[in-house]
Amino acid sequence: MPIRIGVVGAGIFGVNHLNTFTQLSRIGVAELAAVAEINPERAEWVRKTYGCPVYADYNEMLAKEDLDGITVVTPDHLHKPVVLAACEAGKHVLCEKPLDTTVEGCQEMVEAARKAKVLLQVDFHKRYDPEHIAMERRVSSGELGKILYGQVCMEDRIEVPVEWFPHWAPSSSPGWFLGVHFFDLVCWTMKTTGKRVYAVGRKETLKNDYGIDTYDSISAMVEFKNGAVVSFDLSWILPREFEAIVNQDIRLVGTKGVWEIDTQYRGSRSCIAGEGMRTYNNSFIRESTDKQGRVVYKGYGIESIEDFAYNILALQQGATLEDLKGKYPSGEEGLEVTKIAAAVHESAATGRVVDID
Ligand SMILES: NC(=O)c1ccc[n+]([C@@H]2O[C@H](COP(=O)([O-])OP(=O)(O)OC[C@H]3O[C@@H](n4cnc5c(N)ncnc54)[C@H](O)[C@@H]3O)[C@@H](O)[C@H]2O)c1
Incomplete structure (x- = not known):
């Protein structure tokens, strides 16, 4: 059945x-x-x-x-x-x-x-992306040594909050809509959870030009319980002319190695008259x-x-x-991710470093 x-x-x-x-x-x-x-x-x-x-x-x-x-x-x-x-x-x-x-x-x-x-x-x-699975395997096996620091970027084009769901974008943010993907990926890759956060958020174009009261961008530095410090640049105000709906990448650096993945530019690029430059993530959903x-x-x-x-x-x-x-x-891991995201938003709102747990 x-x-x-x-x-x-x-x-x-x-x-x-x-x-x-x-x-x-x-x-x-x-x-x-x-x-x-x-x-x-x-x-x-x-x-x-x-x-x-x-x-x-x-x-x-x-x-x-x-x-x-x-x-x-x-x-x-x-x-x-x-x-x-x-x-x-x-x-x-x-x-x-x-x-x-x-x-x-x-x-x-x-x-x-x-x-x-x-x-x-x-x-x-993000855990199912073959590029990320390869990274997770080599980090988990210890081949990169102890992960010390890293960088993540995830950005959407502005039509996502402005055209796709302007009615509920004020109840979300680049942290909730995008950041959680990579907070989870980093936790899963390093088998750890968040410890402490410092974040800065900016409200400019969505609030002033579109009347949507949410962050344009959030930049967060997250210290994890395994000792690694990863910075996350998150935004959803890239111009409509940007070559893909999402721009995203991750970089982790350990005592014995570095792993870098550009999950937006995966190798194919086009420029067709009237369309401009385009890049493709055919690994996500393809017909x-x-x-x-x-x-x-x-x-x-x-x-x-x-x-x-x-x-x-x-x-x-x-x-x-x-x-x-x-x-x-799992739900438990979803809870750990929300703890990081909630701390990111609290830090952005108060200007203070926020401890998790
Ligand atoms: N995994 C991903 O890559 C990914 C990508 C985009 C969105 N999402 C997530 O998916 C969720 C939905 O996003 P979306 O872009 O489809 O939003 P959307 O606004 O296009 O769709 C939400 C739908 O839920 C319906 N709805 C709201 N309350 C309901 C209720 N009580 N009962 C039944 N239907 C109800 C709305 O009418 C609407 O059709 C969000 O949490 C978003 O973060 C995930």
């Missing part, structure tokens, strides 16, 4: 969840059993495109549908009530990042999943066609969502939550 998944939130990124479970149904692993979407026009589009039941209220979906798991793809600050309801109903949960924008909220969610004995997974897809002529999506952005279905499959085949520990981005 395929695993029955319900998706809550079918907006811009929710589509990737819908596509992932739709294509897993072709190999009998999972099926897109139902969707909850509060926007009626969007709900109608999902009904027509994916042909599954669509509910305005996720509680009604949880009550009426026989589901094994739920994925939560609502805005950053609106994950918690859905995750808590899913745990209460005894469903496994994949939550988009960040787990929640408060430490207390994450603690509540982790506790709810523990009590209900369900899987709580966070969609930190292809299967032997039957159906569209298939591949890449680490899909694999991290698929991984949730395969975790449920493992549980149904006899694995325990304990057996799966360390093999997926």
